[in-house]
Amino acid sequence: MPSNPLKLTLCGISLQNPVIAASGTFGFGHEYAEILDVSRLGGISGKGLTLNGSAGNKGMRVYETPSGMLNSIGLENPGVRHFVTHEADYMRALGPAVIANLGGHCEEDYLEGAHLLNDADIDILELNISCPNVKAGGMAFGMLPETAADITQKVKAVSRHPVMVKLSPNAPDLVAVARACESAGADALSLVNTFLGMAIDVKQKCAVFENVYAGLSGPAILPIALRMVHQVAHAVTIPVVGMGGITSAEDALKFLMAGAVAVQVGTMTFADPKAMLRIIDGLSDYCAQEGLDNLQQIVGIL
Amino acid sequence: MPSNPLKLTLCGISLQNPVIAASGTFGFGHEYAEILDVSRLGGISGKGLTLNGSAGNKGMRVYETPSGMLNSIGLENPGVRHFVTHEADYMRALGPAVIANLGGHCEEDYLEGAHLLNDADIDILELNISCPNVKAGGMAFGMLPETAADITQKVKAVSRHPVMVKLSPNAPDLVAVARACESAGADALSLVNTFLGMAIDVKQKCAVFENVYAGLSGPAILPIALRMVHQVAHAVTIPVVGMGGITSAEDALKFLMAGAVAVQVGTMTFADPKAMLRIIDGLSDYCAQEGLDNLQQIVGIL
Amino acid sequence: MAEIIKNEPIANGIYRMSVFGAPLGRAGQFFMLRVPGALDPLLGRPISICEIDADKGETTFVYQPIGRGTAQFAALLPGQQIEAQGPYGNGFPLKGGRTVLIGGGIGTAPMLQLAKELRKSDPARKIDVFLGFREEAYLEKEFESYADNVTRNIGGYVTNDVDFALDATYYACGPSVMLRAAAKAADEANASLFVSLEKHMACGVGACLGCTCQTEHGRKRVCKDGPVFDYREVRDAI
Amino acid sequence: MAEIIKNEPIANGIYRMSVFGAPLGRAGQFFMLRVPGALDPLLGRPISICEIDADKGETTFVYQPIGRGTAQFAALLPGQQIEAQGPYGNGFPLKGGRTVLIGGGIGTAPMLQLAKELRKSDPARKIDVFLGFREEAYLEKEFESYADNVTRNIGGYVTNDVDFALDATYYACGPSVMLRAAAKAADEANASLFVSLEKHMACGVGACLGCTCQTEHGRKRVCKDGPVFDYREVRDAI
Numbered sequence A, B: 001m002p003s004n005p006l007k008l009t010l011c012g013i014s015l016q017n018p019v020i021a022a023s024g025t026f027g028f029g030h031e032y033a034e035i036l037d038v039s040r041l042g043g044i045s046g047k048g049l050t051l052n053g054s055a056g057n058k059g060m061r062v063y064e065t066p067s068g069m070l071n072s073i074g075l076e077n078p079g080v081r082h083f084v085t086h087e088a089d090y091m092r093a094l095g096p097a098v099i100a101n102l103g104g105h106c107e108e109d110y111l112e113g114a115h116l117l118n119d120a121d122i123d124i125l126e127l128n129i130s131c132p133n134v135k136a137g138g139m140a141f142g143m144l145p146e147t148a149a150d151i152t153q154k155v156k157a158v159s160r161h162p163v164m165v166k167l168s169p170n171a172p173d174l175v176a177v178a179r180a181c182e183s184a185g186a187d188a189l190s191l192v193n194t195f196l197g198m199a200i201d202v203k204q205k206c207a208v209f210e211n212v213y214a215g216l217s218g219p220a221i222l223p224i225a226l227r228m229v230h231q232v233a234h235a236v237t238i239p240v241v242g243m244g245g246i247t248s249a250e251d252a253l254k255f256l257m258a259g260a261v262a263v264q265v266g267t268m269t270f271a272d273p274k275a276m277l278r279i280i281d282g283l284s285d286y287c288a289q290e291g292l293d294n295l296q297q298i299v300g301i302l
Numbered sequence C, D: 001m002a003e004i005i006k007n008e009p010i011a012n013g014i015y016r017m018s019v020f021g022a023p024l025g026r027a028g029q030f031f032m033l034r035v036p037g038a039l040d041p042l043l044g045r046p047i048s049i050c051e052i053d054a055d056k057g058e059t060t061f062v063y064q065p066i067g068r069g070t071a072q073f074a075a076l077l078p079g080q081q082i083e084a085q086g087p088y089g090n091g092f093p094l095k096g097g098r099t100v101l102i103g104g105g106i107g108t109a110p111m112l113q114l115a116k117e118l119r120k121s122d123p124a125r126k127i128d129v130f131l132g133f134r135e136e137a138y139l140e141k142e143f144e145s146y147a148d149n150v151t152r153n154i155g156g157y158v159t160n161d162v163d164f165a166l167d168a169t170y171y172a173c174g175p176s177v178m179l180r181a182a183a184k185a186a187d188e189a190n191a192s193l194f195v196s197l198e199k200h201m202a203c204g205v206g207a208c209l210g211c212t213c214q215t216e217h218g219r220k221r222v223c224k225d226g227p228v229f230d231y232r233e234v235r236d237a238i
């Protein structure tokens, strides 16, 4: 019996395929589990958590742009404790690798959150230092190598789980941040989070979002995200998980060839809930066509 | 007789409206003059010039992406001398304000180019320190405040024309670069040039572009470009000309409300050659509907 | 993927589209509709079920082309495909006894299937329908197949026509001003009122948290926990 | 904006679309075609004029849905609109005397209007047409209205069928391999050959410099200075 050509190991965790639902776009799995066979996914990164939870931002929260969308959800979430007691086991039962995405307003929140997550049966902690939608939020940590390294190192010291640091494309020097996180002990990196963008309601003569700026995602950003993944993957030796506008197996292959060992898919799931299943099928077909024993053979060939 | 509500003054030059053809997307005006009434435009920024001209980059040069395109033209151009003797007067005769876009490989090239342009009857020199497609090219100057200020100040010292510095969205700290150019004497700023992006040909397992990375433009980038124009316009007091993905009068109004006194339109002209005329008509209608004496009244209201 | 059977204007700026092959839903639910293939417009547009013909397997939508997405729908012809994801949302609860349906503008659309289901669930009940339009009425005739009375109002406040003091269940869908007026009247008359809310949506299934609102019972998602709510629960979100 | 009159498959994976309202061009010119409204796909797709019916004001295109843009074209129905910008490009020079037309695959499309114009310009001249296809022939019948001989080749090298030693003007459009073979044969026979080139395009009018190539007379734009060139001028660009 031929083994599964899509399987891989990420941070010591075995994934049945490299297609992971991106944080904030898949809840904790419940909603899409009603619509599609989520057990087929490689992993699920849950909605970004903060220590005490949050009601998120006021006003308009989602706004479509050409081939993309801006969001200003502002990390609405039920808090880490709720996740540990009510969501983690549900996610585990779904089958795919379980990734908890942790944001924070300050160092204490991150460390306490990471500490609490030690009680949860998760596979990977995705350290979100790149959410652009919360004032004094995660992104502040992700902009500079020093602060990114500092929080990475401290969370690593607290957490029993592998730590994957999620990077911001808005960092002035993304490669330096990536290297700093690697040096600080990160087990993997994921990128990109959303790009800081703006929308204006011309009729009302005002910004669409209460925070004025919001986060851009979707196919529109793919060319920039792909370039960043290529740059970062060439600068570090830890695994990189790539994302940003992936819509198809072909898009996913681009990120793999650019150096990502796995991908996450976010916005496209909104447009087409079954997009990730199509992508997984497409990657299988690709391995068959190309006669690849394992898809990882094409990782970083560019 | 009511005066034209679209007119404005930019760097002491009077423009009949704030819609300018973006550099590199309109040649020197010949081609589109066969198709549309180019005399109606507010201005035309000619193809980016380098001192001695260039054949541009090899291989694939344009590639469509979701709601956008990557280009790697690499400043193919006939050189400054050719422009001065053969193109400047033609552009002048078209009617709209004449903007010469000057790129460079090194300081000497910029200064010699600016010097030669003193012999041409142009309105504004657009100093391109942001072309991502030429190795050791303009973008190197545009990445840091110090180098940007230095070249701005030196070109200002040589040029008899007002100097508008064209900024790169790839600069680590765009606002700092903008402020530095202002301090160094720039008469105006224009932004954004293209975003560094990447495309991969999955079938061929190679980068689409010989230079691997190329410049992303078009509607896809609008939300990020708008945010950057908003940031820069709030940080400087010299006029800002905004661009990036503008397709409609509504898009143009967004940039004006964000603080730009005028806009440039590039990629959309490829998709619809008459896009700028539609935009001008739309801006006229807007002034009529809103009862504005002059469109500049909405500049920077956000 | 569903196939377009019909797609025609039924009033000035109002289209009716029937599709075959979309899973059958129920009154108050909606689909995320999307022209397949292109990545712009990217997201589905939430459009309510207006009528279901279960025998033919057809679902009918009534929509107003107001922006890029809906304008694209209006250009589609029979035989072409449309992505219809859903049905999503909770739908209207079918209560017993007398019912009063209030629709404002394009908010009349989901009321038709509601009238149909209410009638089917109880052929003898009384169903009063109040329709408000700014300029031109539509769907009136269709409502007459299921309702006892159809009252229409053009250019005025449809809620003024409604007696909220009946022993009845009230259902309302329409612009915020209308829903607020209905809520106020229901408050005064202590009536039972269900409203269907609208919010900008990205996913339509409850995953993105783009459409949440504050309710009496904590934060709820309009797409998943709604769009239909007891008006008392969502008073601040109307 | 042009209106679609017809849009149907004429062979496996090959469509023919006739539109009304596009300005009339001439053989060898092309239009940038684009589905209006949406911003993705964003750019027009260069598609050659296959045939012009000047009386009806109709232009016909023959195209292969190979990617997102052309797949969108294939889904259009009569009555719908398509943006047809053009005609762009120089077109084929209409030479006197005997002519030989060589088309490979979808490159046969522009040859039809060329045959038509050549015939019209000289009803007595000799026109030989050679068509090469990978699997299935199309447009053969249409060529018979204008040509003296139509030779087709399926699965082989169409250029092998052509005698380049005639006192004739040769015109070729097709894949690079075919054009290179034709150029080689023309070199050997010292024949006069015009080729129509393909390059990825953004503007189609000569403004973006996305499609330039090195020629004997400096850099030229395929869209504006071509797409038709004397093969000697563009030998390195084929």
Ligand SMILES: Cc1cc2nc3c(=O)[nH]c(=O)nc-3n(C[C@H](O)[C@H](O)[C@H](O)COP(=O)(O)OP(=O)(O)OC[C@H]3O[C@@H](n4cnc5c(N)ncnc54)[C@H](O)[C@@H]3O)c2cc1C
Binding pocket: A063, A064, C030, C041, C043, C044, C045, C046, C047, C048, C049, C061, C062, C063, C064, C065, C066, C067, C068, C069, C070, C071, C106, C109, C110, C197, C198, C199, C200, C201, C227
């Ligand atoms: C549950 C629900 C049911 C609906 N049922 C109907 C119906 O039956 N018939 C009908 O004509 N309309 C209905 N609407 C409104 C309809 O969804 C919007 O008019 C439509 O999304 C506008 O899209 P557009 O592309 O034309 O406009 P654009 O302004 O171009 O849309 C841009 C973005 O904003 C969103 N958006 C814009 N206006 C609205 C709005 N009023 N509500 C929600 N999102 C909006 C779009 O979905 C899109 O993501 C319903 C809305 C909801 C939430």
Ligand SMILES: Cc1cc2nc3c(=O)[nH]c(=O)nc-3n(C[C@H](O)[C@H](O)[C@H](O)COP(=O)(O)OP(=O)(O)OC[C@H]3O[C@@H](n4cnc5c(N)ncnc54)[C@H](O)[C@@H]3O)c2cc1C
Binding pocket: B063, B064, D030, D041, D043, D044, D045, D046, D047, D048, D049, D061, D062, D063, D064, D065, D066, D067, D068, D069, D070, D071, D106, D109, D110, D197, D198, D199, D200, D201, D227
């Ligand atoms: C002057 C000229 C005339 C042509 N005439 C015809 C014709 O009559 N019939 C026909 O079927 N095809 C013709 N082509 C080829 C046709 O333009 C491409 O097949 C088409 O652009 C592919 O678009 P897509 O969206 O389907 O593919 P995609 O791969 O999705 O297109 C992505 C981008 O690449 C460009 N592109 C992809 N393939 C080509 C190509 N082979 N040549 C140029 N650009 C390409 C597209 O224009 C688009 O910008 C012609 C090309 C040129 C340059």
Ligand SMILES: Cc1cc2nc3c(=O)[nH]c(=O)nc-3n(C[C@H](O)[C@H](O)[C@H](O)COP(=O)(O)O)c2cc1C
Binding pocket: A022, A023, A024, A025, A047, A048, A049, A071, A073, A075, A101, A128, A131, A166, A192, A193, A194, A216, A217, A218, A219, A221, A243, A244, A245, A246, A264, A265, A266, A267, A268, C208
């Ligand atoms: C509505 C929405 C909510 C998001 N919430 C989170 C979040 O909570 N934590 C996080 O790390 N990223 C969040 N993201 C970012 C995505 O995980 C992803 O990094 C980004 O959307 C780019 O991928 P895409 O283009 O495939 O969507 C969110 C994105 C969207 C669109």
Ligand SMILES: Cc1cc2nc3c(=O)[nH]c(=O)nc-3n(C[C@H](O)[C@H](O)[C@H](O)COP(=O)(O)O)c2cc1C
Binding pocket: B022, B023, B024, B025, B047, B048, B049, B071, B073, B075, B101, B128, B131, B166, B192, B193, B194, B216, B217, B218, B219, B221, B243, B244, B245, B246, B264, B265, B266, B267, B268, D208
């Ligand atoms: C094909 C192409 C060529 C360009 N060449 C130049 C150039 O020579 N000089 C320059 O300053 N900008 C150049 N640009 C950038 C545009 O002027 C503009 O800054 C950018 O495309 C964003 O605007 P848009 O989204 O409206 O196209 C070029 C852009 C394109 C697409």
Ligand code: FES
Binding pocket: C200, C201, C202, C203, C204, C205, C206, C207, C208, C209, C210, C211, C212, C221, C222, C223, C224
């Ligand atoms: S639209 Fe995504 S949660 Fe409601």
Ligand code: FES
Binding pocket: D200, D201, D202, D203, D204, D205, D206, D207, D208, D209, D210, D211, D212, D221, D222, D223, D224
């Ligand atoms: S496609 Fe723009 S110059 Fe030819």
